[in-house]
Amino acid sequence: NIQIQSHNDKLSSSHHRKFSALKEDWSSTLIDQTLQKLIDFQIAIPSWALGTGGTRFGRFAITGGEPRTLAEKIADVGLLHRLNAASDAISLHIPWDVPEDINEIKKSAEGYGLAFDAVNSNTFQDQPDALLSYKFGSLQHVDKAVRNQAIAHNIEVIKQGQALGSKALTVWLADGSCFPGQLNFRNAFQNTLDSLQQIYAALPSDWKLYVEYKAFEPNFYSTTIGDWGQSLLLANKLGDQAKTLVDLGHHLPNANIEQIVSLLLMEGKLAGFHFNDSKYGDDDLTAGSIKPYQLFLIFNELVEGMDAAGMNHAKNLGWMIDASHNVKDPLEDLLQSVEGIMIAYAQALMIDRAALTQAQQNNDVALAQEVLQHTFRTDFRPLVAEARQRAGAALSPIHLYRELKCREQLIMERGKTTTATGL
Numbered sequence: 001n002i003q004i005q006s007h008n009d010k011l012s013s014s015h016h017r018k019f020s021a022l023k024e025d026w027s028s029t030l031i032d033q034t035l036q037k038l039i040d041f042q043i044a045i046p047s048w049a050l051g052t053g054g055t056r057f058g059r060f061a062i063t064g065g066e067p068r069t070l071a072e073k074i075a076d077v078g079l080l081h082r083l084n085a086a087s088d089a090i091s092l093h094i095p096w097d098v099p100e101d102i103n104e105i106k107k108s109a110e111g112y113g114l115a116f117d118a119v120n121s122n123t124f125q126d127q128p129d130a131l132l133s134y135k136f137g138s139l140q141h142v143d144k145a146v147r148n149q150a151i152a153h154n155i156e157v158i159k160q161g162q163a164l165g166s167k168a169l170t171v172w173l174a175d176g177s178c179f180p181g182q183l184n185f186r187n188a189f190q191n192t193l194d195s196l197q198q199i200y201a202a203l204p205s206d207w208k209l210y211v212e213y214k215a216f217e218p219n220f221y222s223t224t225i226g227d228w229g230q231s232l233l234l235a236n237k238l239g240d241q242a243k244t245l246v247d248l249g250h251h252l253p254n255a256n257i258e259q260i261v262s263l264l265l266m267e268g269k270l271a272g273f274h275f276n277d278s279k280y281g282d283d284d285l286t287a288g289s290i291k292p293y294q295l296f297l298i299f300n301e302l303v304e305g306m307d308a309a310g311m312n313h314a315k316n317l318g319w320m321i322d323a324s325h326n327v328k329d330p331l332e333d334l335l336q337s338v339e340g341i342m343i344a345y346a347q348a349l350m351i352d353r354a355a356l357t358q359a360q361q362n363n364d365v366a367l368a369q370e371v372l373q374h375t376f377r378t379d380f381r382p383l384v385a386e387a388r389q390r391a392g393a394a395l396s397p398i399h400l401y402r403e404l405k406c407r408e409q410l411i412m413e414r415g416k417t418t419t420a421t422g423l
C-alpha cells in the first residue's frame, strides 16, 4: 500500500494535468459514469498464461521465477490484482492445474481477494494415465467408450470447480478432421451434441456451459465446433445455461467479430470472451496490440447491447483473457492486456450514443464514423488510471511492477529455471 501510494504520489501532478484536460472537454456525468464502470470492471486471468508459452518450434524460458504450483499461480494473479485492482479472478485449466488441497487453495485465493472463474476441461491432449486416446477426437469420437471418457472428465472438472466456487465450465474441443473423407460431419456433430447433453445434465443449476469455437488448429481440414454458428446451434439445443464463448483469435481472417458479438448478445447467448489479439490465426497476443480499433468496435457493441438489455457490465458476461507469451514477461504482458481492454471499454463508454443513433437514423455515414472515431482517437488512459487510483491501485501498474523489481523477487523465491504448465 505504501509502495502504491508513493508511486501514485510521484505521478500525481502529471496525472492530474492530463485528467483535468479530459474533464474540460467531456461531460462530467459521462466521465463519472465511465469511471464507476471502470472501477467495477474485473477480468479473469488464465492460469496457463502465467508462465512463458511456446510454439511447436520451441520454448524460450527466459523469464524465470515462473509459478510451479497452483498456489504460486494464485500468488501471481494476486500480485496483478494488487497492482491494477482489475484482475480479481483466476481461470483454471484441468488437469494442467491440480487443485489437490481445495481448502488451502481456496484460502490462499481469498487472501488475495480472488475468485475462481470458469474452469476449463482438457480433452485435446492424452494424459499419461489415460486409457483411451483423443487422437481422433473426444466428444465427437466414433467410439462411444472414448466419448464416455471425455464426458466423465468434464463432469469431474465441474465437481472440482464446484468445490472452488466456480460458476461455469468452458469446453473447447480440438475435435475435427485433418483430411477430407476422414469424418462424417453430421455424425461428428450429433455425437458432440449427445456428449454435451450428458455434460449439461451434470451442470449445477446456477452454472453456465460455455461452448468455445475455433476455426482451425490442431485439425486443419474441419473443426466440429468451428464457428459461432455451430456453437450457437449446440448452445440452443442444450438449453438456457449453454452459451457461446468468443475467443478473439478463433476466427478466419477478417471476420466481423463485432457483428457476431452484437447478435449473440441480442439472443442472450453470449457467454463472454477470451480476449487476446492476433494478426494471422490463434496468435494469443496481448489484447489491443494488433487491432485496437477492432477491440474498440467490439466494446461499442457490448456497451450498446448490454445497456439495451439492462445488463450489468461487470457481472453478466464471462470476461477472461486467453494469452500466451513467447518473448515477454508473462505478468507484464497480462498487465498490458488488462490495460488494453480497459482502454477500449473506456473509449466505448465515452461514445455519444444519442449522436450515433441519430446519425444512423439519418443514414449519415460520415457523421456516424466521426462519432466513433472521436472517442477512439481520444487518449482516455488518464480516465483508466484515475479509476485504478480510486480503486486503491497503481496509476501505472507496469511501471510499478518494474520499480518494485517484482520479477527479480520471484526469481529469488522460485529460481531461474522454473517451468509453469500450460500452453
Ligand code: LRH
Pocket: 048, 120, 172, 212, 214, 247, 274, 282, 322, 423
Ligand atoms: C484453444 C484455446 C482454448 C484452450 C486454450 C488453452 O486454442 O483458446 O481456450 O482452452 O486455448
Ligand code: MN
Pocket: 172, 212, 247, 274, 322
Ligand atoms: Mn480460448
Ligand code: MN
Pocket: 214, 247, 249, 250, 282, 322
Ligand atoms: Mn485459442
